[in-house]
Amino acid sequence: MRIDDQEGFVVFDNLFSVTRDLGSDETITMQxxxxxxxxxxxxxxFADRTLLEINESAKTAAGRxxxxxxx
Amino acid sequence: xxxxxxEREDLANVLAAIDGLAEGMGLELDIDxxxxxxxxxxxxxxxxxxxxxNNASAFKKAANFLCYFVANKPVLNPFxxxxxxxxxxxxxxxxxxxxxxxxxxxxxHNAKIHRQxxxxxxxxxxxxxxxxxxxxxxxxxxxxxxxxxxxxxxxxEQMCYRVNPDASYPSVx
Numbered sequence: 480m481r482i483d484d485q486e487g488f489v490v491f492d493n494l495f496s497v498t499r500d501l502g503s504d505e506t507i508t509m510q511x512x513x514x515x516x517x518x519x520x521x522x523x524x525f526a527d528r529t530l531l532e533i534n535e536s537a538k539t540a541a542g543r544x545x546x547x548x549x550x
Numbered sequence: 551x552x553x554x555x556x557e558r559e560d561l562a563n564v565l566a567a568i569d570g571l572a573e574g575m576g577l578e579l580d581i582d583x584x585x586x587x588x589x590x591x592x593x594x595x596x597x598x599x600x601x602x603x604n605n606a607s608a609f610k611k612a613a614n615f616l617c618y619f620v621a622n623k624p625v626l627n628p629f630x631x632x633x634x635x636x637x638x639x640x641x642x643x644x645x646x647x648x649x650x651x652x653x654x655x656x657x658x659h660n661a662k663i664h665r666q667x668x669x670x671x672x673x674x675x676x677x678x679x680x681x682x683x684x685x686x687x688x689x690x691x692x693x694x695x696x697x698x699x700x701x702x703x704x705x706x707e708q709m710c711y712r713v714n715p716d717a718s719y720p721s722v723x
Contacts, residue, residue, distance in 0.1 A: 480569045491565050493572035497580040497626055507581060512559040524608040525551045526660035526671075533551065533563055533656070534570040540652050541574025547680045548635040 480534045487511050489530060551657045553594070553603065553611050560590050567653045568625065575633050579645075585624035593618045598699050608661035608672070609710065612654040613703035617695040619650035637684055647691035658710055663717060674713040676706075 481490045491507040511530070528536075551563050564586060572579045593614045597603040603611070623646050631639040638644050659675040678686060686705075693702055711718035 480566055480573070489562060489566075491569040493569050493578050494565060494581050495578060496583045507565060507583065509558070509562060509565070512556055512562050514556070514559070523553055523555075524606075524611060524661050524663070525553070525657045526662075528551050528563070530562055530566045533566040534573075536656055537567045537570025537652060538574035540656070541571045544571075544648065544652075544683075545575055545633055547683065548633075548638055550680075 480530070482511060482530065484511075487513070552615050552653070557590050557594075561586065564590070564653060567656065568649055571649055571652060575629065577627075577629070577633065580626040582624050582626055585622040589615070589618045589622050589624065592622070592695065598695065607707075608658055608663055609707040610699075610703045612658050612661075612706055613699055614695065615657070616650045616654040616690060616706075617693045617699050617702055619653070620646045620690055620692070621694045622646075625649055638687060641688050641691050643691040644687055647687045651686065651690060654706065655709075658706065665717075665719075670714075670717045672710050672714050672717060676709045676713060678709075 481492060482488075483490070487510055489509055489511045491509075494507045496505055496507045552560055554560055554563070565581075568579065568581065593611075594603055597606055597610075598614065599606045599610050606614075620643060623643060625645045627645060629639065629645050629648065634644065634648070638648075641647070655676040658672055661672050662669045663672065690698075690702065
């Protein structure tokens with residue numbers, strides 16, 4: 480995953496958007512959501528995490544999953 | 551992480567998680583984005599608990615997300631046997647069960663639950679033995695929101711209490 484803070488985009492390098500009926504197949508890119516001040520203060524039940532934290536947590540989990548399933 | 555006030559933030563969070571899992575496994579994944587959109591819409595629509603989405607616990611929110619995720623099957627490629635082993639690779643829809651399960655338990659880690667006068671954080675992450683993990687993946691791989699939401703919610707809640715015993719109500723029955 481790459482975050483371009485200047486342009487405000489997030490590129491998910493390992494994910495390809497497949498729309499079979501349209502024949503498209505390209506890396507998923509989206510505009511990075513910008514939180515309004517109200518959203519930043521809104522409290523949900525889940526802990527607030529950055530995209531990088533979520534991404535890193537998943538990479539770590541993937542290693543645990545593969546190690547566990549292959550041993 | 552989920553059920554934020556902006557559906558686009560949910561989308562970015564879900565994609566960040568899937569991308570991280572893919573990179574960690576050394577894979578590139580084909581994603582049907584229309585199904586991710588359907589998951590994020592469906593999990594908010596007519597929330598299947600008293601009081602709706604705003605009053606739902608973290609367990610119910612995570613469960614609803616997980617059921618919609620595995621039912622909508624946004625990850626198109628089964629994971630190779632070289633990454634998940636023979637047992638899991640034979641489970642149909644294992645890739646969406648693995649991804650959906652990870653996102654649900656990651657969301658629950660440090661989620662807040664309400665107990666009468668206070669809030670408690672689920673400080674410890676759900677963890678399973680290899681044997682239980684394979685069983686859980688097989689069990690959730692065929693889950694649907696209409697049929698399995700309550701059972702998946704109870705499963706997640708009890709697994710959270712197993713690693714966060716102080717968060718549980720006292721046993722009385």
